[in-house]
Amino acid sequence: MVDRYSRVVFITVALIFILFDYTLSQQQILISWQERLALLQLRSSLGLRSREWPIKSDPCTLWAGIQCTNGRVTGINISGFRRTRRGNQNPQFSVDALQNLTLLSSFNASNFAVPGPIPEWFGLQLGSLQVLDLRSCLVNGAIPSTLGNLSSLVELHLSDNNLTGVVPSSLGQLFRLSVFDLSRNLLTGVVPATLDGLGNLTVLDISSNFLSGEIPSGFGSLSRLQFLNLSGNSLSSSIPVQLSNLSSLVELDLGFNSLSGSVPPELGALRNLQRLILGNNLFSGSLPSNLFPNLTQLQLVDLSHNGFNGDFPDVLWSTPSLQFLDASMNNFTGTLPNVSSSANAAIAVFNISRNLFYGNLTPVIRRFGFIDLSGNYFEGPVPVYARGNTSLGGNCLRNLNSQRSRTECASFYADRNLVFDNFGERNVTQNSKPNKKSHKSVIILASVLGGVGLIALLVIIIVMFIYCKRRRGTSTTNQRGTVVGPVPPRGENPPPPGVSLNFASVGDSFTYQQILDATGEFNDANLIKNGHSGDLFSGKLEGGIAVVIKRIDLNSSAKREAYMLELDLFSKVSHARLVPLLGHCLENENEKFLVYKYMPNGDLCSSLFKKTSSDDDSLQSLDWITRLKIAIGAAEGLSYLHHECTPPLVHRDVQASSILLDDKYEVRLGSLSEVCAQEGETHQSRITRLLRLPQTSDQGASGTPNATCAYDVYCFGKVLLELVTGKLGISSSTDTTTKEWLEATLPNISIYDKELVTNILDPSLVIDEDLLEEVWAMAIVARSCLNPKPTRRPLMRYILKALENPLKVVRDEHTSGSARLRTTSSRGSWNAALFGSWRHSSSDVAATSSAPSRKVEGASSFKQSKTGSSGSGENGHGNGHSSSSRRHSNEIFPEPLDVERGNED
C-alpha cells in the first residue's frame, strides 16, 4: 500500500519536472516542421557536418549558428564552417531551402565557399533579410538587380568575391542600408548616382574594383557617412565639392584612381576626418592653405605620388595626432620648420621623399619614428637626431654617401636665388686635398728612405723587380675569378673571359619568359634594390617558390664578366653559408639573370632593427643571442672561402648588406659577384712579411684592389662593431665620418676593462652580466680585426673559434693569458693568433687611456709573448708611447689600402 502510494508520488513528481522542463525550453525549440525540413535540405545541399548541425537534435538549441525567435529560424551563421568530404566535391551556391525560412533576417556565410552566382530570387523571397554577409565566398556572376527589393536590408557585405558586371542602380532603394561593402570584386561600369538615396549609410566601400566615371556629387547628401572608400578603381575627374558636406566622415580613401584637378579647400570642413588618402592619383596644384587648419583629428595623410606642387602646408607639422604622413613623389617645396616639437611625440611615419625640399635638417623630425627625406635638396651637416632611422640619400647633405652632384645642388639653389653651402667646403680648397695627401706621402717616403738608406732601397727594388717578374709569369693563370674554388682547375686551362662557359651544372636554366612572369615584368613594386652588380627583383616562380632575381644589364655594367665569374664560383664551390643559387637565364644577349633563393629576413642591414607599431620611439632590435649567431654564421662562410678553398677566395664585399638571413636567421653570404682568388698567396705574404710592406698585401700585384683575406677581415671587424653598437652603416662606408666614428669608438674596447664597452653598447640591447662578457669579447675580436696593419689581423678561422668561444676570449686571457701565450707558438693557438694582433691595438689604447691602465699594460707579459720581426716593430712602437699619441689618431684606423701607414711602421 505504502509502496504503491510512493510510486504514484514519484511518477507525478517526475511528470511535473518533465512538463516544467518542456515549458522552459518550449520557446527555444523549432516548432515549424517546414522550417526543420528546410534546414535539413540546406544542410545537405551545402554539405554541412554533423559536428555543427547534428541531424537528430533540435536546430534551435543544438545547431551552431542557428538563431531562433519564438520557435522560428531568424538567423543562420555558417561563417567559416567546413564541409563534409562529399559536400566538398561539388560546392555550389545551392540554398533554395532558404525560401522556406520566411522570417530569416540574417544570413552570414562569410568564408564559406559557395561558388556560383547570387540567385535572382534572393531579393524577391527573403523579404525579412536585414543582414546579408557573403564576404570571401567565391561568389561570382553579376549582382542581381532584385537585391534592390530587400527593403529591410541594413548590412550588405559582398566583398572579396569575383562579382562581375555593373553595380545595379536598384540598390539605391535600400533606404535602411547602413553598411554597403562591394570592395575587392571585379565590378565594372560607373558608380550609380542612385546610391545618393542611401541616407542611412555609414560605411560605403566599393574599393578595388574596375569602376570608372566620376564620383557622384550626390554622395554629398549621405550625411551619416563615416567611411568612404573608393580607392583602387579608375575614377576620373575631380573631387566633387559636395563631399565637404559629409560632416561625419572619419575616413576618406580616394587613393589609386585617376582623379585630377586640385583639392577643393572646402574639404577643410570635414572636422571629424582622421584618415585622408589621396595618394596615387593625378592631382595637381598646391594644397589650399585653409584645408588643414580645421582637420585637427587627422591621424593619417597620404598625398603621395601626385603632381602637387607649391609650398608644403606648414600646419601639417603641428597636427596634434598625426601618426603617418606620406607626401612623397610630388613637387612640394619648402624648408623644415624650426619648431623642435610642437606636437606630442609619436611613433610615426614621415615620408617626404622625392620632392623639392631644401635647407637644413631641423629638430622637427625628432617627432617621427621612421623618416624618409631622400631625393630632395636638403643641405648642411647631418645632426645626431637625424641619424638612425632616416633615409637621406639623394640630397645635398655633407659627409654622406649617395648625394646629388655638386652641380645639381648648386643649380637648384641658384634657380631659387638661395645660397648653397657647397657641402660645407669653400670652392678654392676643393682640389687641394688629394695633392696634400700625396705630398705628405712623398715626404714620409723620403724620410723612410733616408732612414733606411740607399742600399736598402736598391735591395728592395731588386727584390721587388724579381718578385714582380715572377708574379707576372704566374698571374696569367691566376687572375681574379678565373681560378676559384676548392678544387684546382681540372687539368685543363680555364676558358678565357668572354667565352661562354658550360653552366649546365649551376642550377636550372630559366627562359626569359619565366623570368618575366616571376617578376611581373620587372614591376617596380618588385624591385628590391639597385645593387652594384645588377638590379635585384623579388619574384615568384611557377609553383610559388619565392626567389630573388638579379638582372645584369651588360650594356651599362662596367664588369661585363662579373656574372660569369659568379656562375663559375657557384659551379665550383658550395657551402651552406653561401646564398643558394637556383639558376640563371642567359638567353638574352645584353641582359643576364641569376636566380637566388629568397631570404625571408633580408640582410643584416635591414633586420638589425625592425619598426614596431606599438609604443613610442621603439624599434625592435635583434637580441644578443641572434647577433652572436649571425656573427658566427658569417665567420663560418668567410672561413670557408679563406681556408677551405684553394686558392683562398676573398669575398671583397663584406658588409652588413651582404649578410643575408633566412627565416631562422641563419646566415647566407650574398654579394658574391666580387669574390676572387687571393693574389699570389703564400709567396707574396712571405715577401711582405720579410720586407714589412703591408701595402702590397692589400693591393694585389695585378692591380686588383683589396684582394686579400686580410681585407675581408677588416671589413668583418666593422660588421662585428655594428652588431655590438647597433650603429648601422659602418660596414658599408669608408668615408671620414666613419673613420672618425671608429676613432672615437675603438678606445672603448679594452681587454683590461669590461665596463668601458658599455659606453658603446647598442642601447637597445638588453643584456645581463654574463652576456656583457660575450659582447665584450665580440668587441675585442672586432678591434683585432680592425688592426691597421693587415698582417696583424687574425685569420678568419681564429676569429670563428673566438666567436664560438667568446668567454674564453675574455676569461682565459684575463686570468692566465700571459702564461698561455708564452707557451704557445704564435700560430698554434687561436688565442695567440687573436691576441698577437691585439697587442698592437691595445698599446694604442694605452696611449690615450689613463696612466694606471698603461701601467697594467706595461706590466703584462703580452709584449714578451710575441715573436720574430713583428716583435721588434712592436717594441719600437711601445717605446714611442708618449710621442705616439700624436700620430695615434691617424695611425689606428686607416683603411687597409692606405700606403703611408705601412711605410710608417
Ligand SMILES: *[C@@H]1O[C@H](CO)[C@@H](O)[C@H](O)[C@H]1NC(C)=O
Ligand atoms: C558565426 O559563427 C562563427 C562560427 O561558429 C562564430 O565564431 C561567430 O562568432 C558567429 N558570428 C556571429 C556574428 O554570430
Ligand SMILES: *[C@@H]1O[C@H](CO)[C@@H](O)[C@H](O)[C@H]1NC(C)=O
Ligand atoms: C518550400 O518553398 C517552396 C516554394 O516556396 C515550396 O514549393 C515548397 O513546398 C516548400 N517546402 C516545404 C517543405 O514547405
Ligand SMILES: *[C@@H]1O[C@H](CO)[C@@H](O)[C@H](O)[C@H]1NC(C)=O
Ligand atoms: C559574420 O560572421 C563573421 C565571423 O564570425 C563575423 O566576423 C561577421 O561580423 C559576421 N557578419 C555580420 C554582418 O555580422
Ligand SMILES: *[C@@H]1O[C@H](CO)[C@@H](O)[C@H](O)[C@H]1NC(C)=O
Ligand atoms: C522589385 O523592385 C522593382 C523596382 O526596382 C519593382 O518594380 C518590383 O515590383 C519589385 N518586386 C517585388 C516582388 O517586390
Ligand SMILES: *[C@@H]1O[C@H](CO)[C@@H](O)[C@H](O)[C@H]1NC(C)=O
Ligand atoms: C533610415 O532608416 C529608417 C528606418 O530604419 C527609415 O525610416 C528612414 O527613412 C531612413 N532614412 C533615410 C534618409 O532614408
Ligand SMILES: *[C@@H]1O[C@H](CO)[C@@H](O)[C@H](O)[C@H]1NC(C)=O
Ligand atoms: C580602402 O580599400 C582598400 C582596398 O579594398 C584598402 O586597402 C584600404 O585599406 C581601404 N582604406 C581604408 C582607409 O581602410
Ligand SMILES: *[C@@H]1O[C@H](CO)[C@@H](O)[C@H](O)[C@H]1NC(C)=O
Ligand atoms: C615636378 O616638376 C617637374 C618640372 O616641372 C616635372 O617634370 C615633374 O613631372 C614634376 N613631378 C611631379 C611628380 O609632378
Ligand SMILES: *[C@@H]1O[C@H](CO)[C@@H](O)[C@H](O)[C@H]1NC(C)=O
Ligand atoms: C632656423 O633657425 C636658424 C637659427 O637657429 C636660422 O638660421 C634659420 O633661418 C631658421 N630656419 C627657419 C626655416 O626659420
